[in-house]
Amino acid sequence: xxxxxxxxxxxxxxxxxxxxxxxxxxxxxxxxxxxxxxxxxxxxxxxxxxxxxxxxxxxxxxxxxxxxxxxxxxxxxxxxxxxxxxxxxxxxxxxxxxxxxxxxxxxxxx
Amino acid sequence: xxxxxxxxxxxxxxxxxxxxxxxxxxxxxxxxxxxxxxxxxxxxxxxxxxxxxxxxxxxxxxxxxxxxxxxxxxxxxxxxxxxxxxxxxxxxxxxxxxxxxxxxxxxxxxxxxxxxxxxxx
Numbered sequence: 257x258x259x260x261x262x263x264x265x266x267x268x269x270x271x272x273x274x275x276x277x278x279x280x281x282x283x284x285x286x287x288x289x290x291x292x293x294x295x296x297x298x299x300x301x302x303x304x305x306x307x308x309x310x311x312x313x314x315x316x317x318x319x320x321x322x323x324x325x326x327x328x329x330x331x332x333x334x335x336x337x338x339x340x341x342x343x344x345x346x347x348x349x350x351x352x353x354x355x356x357x358x359x360x361x362x363x364x365x366x
Numbered sequence: 367x368x369x370x371x372x373x374x375x376x377x378x379x380x381x382x383x384x385x386x387x388x389x390x391x392x393x394x395x396x397x398x399x400x401x402x403x404x405x406x407x408x409x410x411x412x413x414x415x416x417x418x419x420x421x422x423x424x425x426x427x428x429x430x431x432x433x434x435x436x437x438x439x440x441x442x443x444x445x446x447x448x449x450x451x452x453x454x455x456x457x458x459x460x461x462x463x464x465x466x467x468x469x470x471x472x473x474x475x476x477x478x479x480x481x482x483x484x485x486x487x
Contacts, residue, residue, distance in 0.1 A: 269429050291473040293411070300461055300477040301403075301411060307471055328436035338399075348472045354425050355472060 257281040258349050260358035267364040273333040276361045278345035280326050284356050288348040290328040292321055295342045295360075304343070305330060337365050367443040368392040368476040370462045375481030387483060388445040391394030393476075396420075399465035401474060402447050404458035404483075411447050412458075415447065416465065430456075452485045459483075 261279045268274040278290065292305040303312050305321035308328065318333045328347075331338055345358040374386040386402070401416040413438040415426045424436050435448040445462055459482050463474035 288470045288472070295411075301474075302477065303473065303475050306466070306473045306475070312475065318447070324466050346411075346413075346473065348470070352428070354416070354427055355403075357411040357413065360410040361367075 258283060258352050258356060260284065260347065260356050261360045262343075262345060262346055262358035264359065264363065265362045267366055268335050269366045270335050272335050273331060274335060274363065276330045276332075276343055276345075276363070278328045278330070278358050280328075280347060280356070282326060283322065283351040284326075284347040284349040285328055286326040287350055290321065290323050290345055292319075292330045293344045293346065295344065297341070301307045301344065322332065332363070335365050339363060341366050368464060370464065370476060370478035372460065372462045372478045372481040375483045377450055377459065377484045377486065379487050380453060380485055382461065382485070383448070383450045384483060386447040386449070386483070387458055388478060390443045390445065390462075390464070393464065395438075395443040399467045399472075400438060400445045401463045401465055402436065403461045403463055403474065403477075404456075405480075406455070406458040409458075410443075410444075414460070417445070425436070449483070452483075454485050457483060457485045 288306045293301040294304040295301045308323040309321045350357045369376045369391045371389045402414040433451045459480040461480045462478040464476040
């Protein structure tokens with residue numbers, strides 16, 4: 257289906273690992289690569305993970321991405337208070353002929 | 367350093383028009399796809415439109431087809447979004463974004479700070 261589904265919220269204490277899921281379909285995640293964006297409060301989005309599991313220069317290795325079939329996930333280890341942000345997955349959708357974003361997951365560091 | 371600076375946002379009445387611009391620097395503008403992404407107040411990200419390096423291939427989300435036009439001027443390193451027949455639901459921050467594209471890959475590697483468009487009477 258032409259929808260990317262993320263949990264609306266996620267949380268964890270400092271130092272822990274949290275995983276955010278992104279579920280799609282054969283026309284998007286099943287065919288194309290998945291990317292993740294981080295949006296800190298009041299700022300523009302920033303590329304966090306590209307091409308399923310690649311970290312752009314400057315992104316700490318505490319952030320990792322993976323993809324399997326029509327689902328993907330973002331893992332954040334060693335949680336820090338600075339990680340509190342909204343996280344969005346995205347993928348090209350062949351049916352829509354455009355980019356789909358997930359609804360976003362708000363991460364809270366307890 | 368890549369810089370993307372949007373301008374042109376503001377308050378417009380329903381049914382009105384607005385032109386957004388994005389000034390790019392720090393990279394070879396003519397070599398990359400470019401896009402607009404928007405975010406309604408308190409909501410998530412929504413892709414709006416993309417244009418290829420030469421301006422010959424353009425893509426739009428269904429909700430803006432026939433109302434919005436995307437264009438670029440490679441001589442001025444500038445991207446534009448012409449918005450017509452604006453509706454209340456077009457109210458959002460509009461971000462200009464640089465693309466990396468190829469094969470199964472299409473993502474936004476740099477973003478501007480955004481410009482706010484408010485459609486209201």
